[in-house]
Amino acid sequence: VMGLTIRDVFWLSLVPGTVALIIIVFAVKEQAGKVDGKFQLLPSIKTVVQGNFLRLLVIVGIFSLGAFNFSFILLNANEAGITDSLIPLVYAVVNVAHVAIAIPAGVLSDRIGKEKAMILGYGTFLLTTLLILFLPANGFNALLVALLFGAYFGIIETVQRALVPGYVDSGLRGTAFGVYYLTVGSAFFVSNAVVGSLWQYFGAQKAAIYSMATTIASIVLLTLFLIKKTKLSQNPQNCSPKSMNRTQRNCINLIFQTQPNSNNGGVTCQEYQVSFARMKKCSGKENPLKKPL
Incomplete structure (x- = not known):
């Protein structure tokens, strides 16, 4: 496009990142927080990883063990007959759905609760795996799968991380986010390796069944977690x-x-x-x- 090579496109992509970095360094002023006493890493982690936050990490970790990334959606579209030249269109569908659902998902989570909104996100991913498993492989269905995957990703990206501050003390939120991303990132790495192997050697259906199993387990556990949390909140x-x-x-x-x-x-x-x-x-x-x- 416009006579640009791939190398030129990558060089141009540095421009917005560089501008953002300059703004952060010179224009954003952050107040330094006050720390009581000497900071110790392991005691901080032990203080954070307990109670409901630990239970939440387990649930999120189980879900992330089966939550594949968008590259498998593109692979599914390609195997369904969409040509390489049109694969960027599928990726665009994922991103449009992601952006379109983000704000409504945030508003919904404020009204019904973040845990319930997260169950909705997990359910959307479950529906995505069901479509891969049962629908015939064609271009229309591949785009439908991409649309649902983008919606799931938009809901989870908006809601899941917003849960963290509600389960830890304000002075330990940085540690909590670190533990959260370590858990999700590690599980996500395993997920993509397992799903990729299943997809390559046994087909998309077997990979979808694996992701479907971890998602159902996560939905059940999160529902039980929410029920117990609600009952305990009524009798503190x-x-x-x-x-x-x-x-x-x-x-x-x-x-x-x-x-x-x-x-x-x-x-x-x-x-x-x-x-x-x-x-x-x-x-x-x-x-x-x-x-x-």
């Missing part, structure tokens, strides 16, 4: 960690009773989990009430 006294004694529980209740948005002193399950890391300050020199949630 059952949600506090088993190791919490009466004094520690009174401390957390005291923290929330002084907050303006604590529902008249009521403490939800999620609030208990987030505050547990802060609980030790009750018996220390620092006043835990200095730091509102």
Whole structure:
């Protein structure tokens, strides 16, 4: 196009990235956060990877073990008869669906909850694998698969990472995101290797069955997780960690009773989990009430 070679296109692609880097370096001002005491990596990870966040990581990891990337959608289209020259059109369909669904997915997650929206995203991916498994291989069906895959990716990209801050203390969110991306990235690497091998040696249907199995397992686990979380939120006294004694529980209740948005002193399950890391300050020199949630 326009007489440009592939090398020229790659050189041109450096321009927006360079402009963005210049803006970040010279125009974006970030406030440095204050760290209490000396930072220790392993204790921070241990504090983060527990409770509901650990359960969420397991569910997301299982799903990611079967969540192949867009390259298999392009391969499916090619095997369905779409020529190499039209494969970029299939990729465009994936991206258009991704962009179009992102904002509606975010709005929906704010209304019904991020966990429910994530189940919807997993369900969309499940439908994608079912279409690969059962629909005849032709150009129209390949485009339909690409459209659904783009919608799934837009929902998950918007919602899944937004869940992380709600399950950890604000001072440990950076660590939590690191653990989250390590989990997802590692599982995703395994997924593409397994799906690629199944696709090459046994065909697209066997690869789709594998992804379908991990997705169904993830949907079931996430649904059970959401049901349990909802029940515990209605009775927060059952949600506090088993190791919490009466004094520690009174401390957390005291923290929330002084907050303006604590529902008249009521403490939800999620609030208990987030505050547990802060609980030790009750018996220390620092006043835990200095730091509102």
